[in-house]
Amino acid sequence: MSKSINSGAFNRSAADRWAAGNGLPSLKYRLASPRKIMIAGTSIDAGYNTAFPSGNAQGYKCAPIRRLRDAIRARGFYAQDEFFAGTMGYTTASSFQSFDPRFQNGAGWEYNGFSGATWSILQNSTTTTPFTYTPDDPTQTFTVWVRSVAGTGSVTVTCGAATKTVSIQQTPTDFIAITLGESDGVTLGQNTYTVARVSGTIQVVACWARNARLPAYQLLNCSASGARMQHIANSADLARPLYFPEQILTAGDEYWIAMGPNDWRDNASPIESLPTYRTNMESVLDRRIANNIKPRVIIPARTSIAAASIANQDLYNAAIREVAASRGAPVFDFKDRWGEHADALAGGYMNPDPDYFHPNWRGAEDIGQMYAMLALAA
Structure with missing residues (x-):
């Protein structure tokens, strides 16, 4: 049973003592x-x-x-925690998948390390097989950061019937963000998002799923x-x-x-x-x-x-x-x-x-x- 606080005029000190006695944050914070x-x-x-x-x-x-x-x-x-960057230092896609099975690898996607860096990204230069990401929480918005090694290429991002194919035209060192959301037909739910290479040598640096309305x-x-x-x-x-x-x-x-x-x-x-x-x-x-x-x-x-x-x-x-x-x-x-x-x-x-x-x-x-x-x- 919670402890009571005296009725009458508001008393900040009494309220703080009541909060502390019931395991709640003090009003002064x-x-x-x-x-x-x-x-x-x-x-x-x-x-x-x-x-x-x-x-x-x-x-x-x-x-x-x-x-x-x-x-x-x-x-x-x-709070949501539905984000990953690279493979978080794991040196194979399979070991990262074991660590975080929200990510499921597709044929052709594999670890690729940056020169001078000890972590890794995902790269695919051979197949159009997607990898998938299934967040633990309900989401309806998904962003993936990608680049093409040669500066040109294309990527398709899908969630159910919603799909977006983006042609990449950028300097080889820069990543671009591709977002799939409600305006593309994604509805809030236990969604699975797929990322597929269409052409070029595609590198993925991060993925982020979220409920953008909440x-x-x-x-x-x-x-x-x-x-x-x-x-x-x-x-x-x-x-x-x-x-x-x-x-x-x-x-x-x-x-x-x-x-x-x-x-x-x-x-x-x-x-x-x-x-x-x-x-x-x-x-x-x-x-x-x-x-x-x-x-x-x-x-x-x-x-x-x-x-x-x-x-x-x-x-x-x-x-x-x-x-x-x-x-x-x-x-x-x-x-x-x-x-x-x-x-x-x-x-x-x-x-x-x-x-x-x-x-x-x-x-x-x-x-x-x-x-x-x-x-x-x-």
């Missing part, structure tokens, strides 16, 4: 409006190893961003195994899978950065120099701010790879804080929540060594809960 949140992280936010010890089959359901969706919904807001937190997980700050820093390079926030986000939306471990860990090759890392981070924040997109910086959980990496970790994390402070970007450090790696491991949040830095399903659950607090804050 204004909840934010639904918006788009793009998360640019590493394999941690992609959800790698969160299904441990059963492997990564359907691991997307355990990933921090899916847990974020669930936590937002539990607080009375609607105000919701749209969670756009652009994380990938092996991702580094340099991969999202070049404002002119639309060919990189993790770089296209301005094609999706608008003023007031948020861009969360959760980079670091792949830049400084001593088993990475090569280590990103600290001055270059700072410059890249400044570039990312400056571009978001210039477009009135709100950046938020996440410092991932501590690792235990090796002594040299621990020293690097402290230096790079200090640089993250300094750069974020210089741009007025809020920072959340998981060390403040979980402590050192040994503390997080003892608390049951991390996979056992020799994993070194991936949270398990319980850690991913807690990340999602913490992210929800950040997302719902005004």
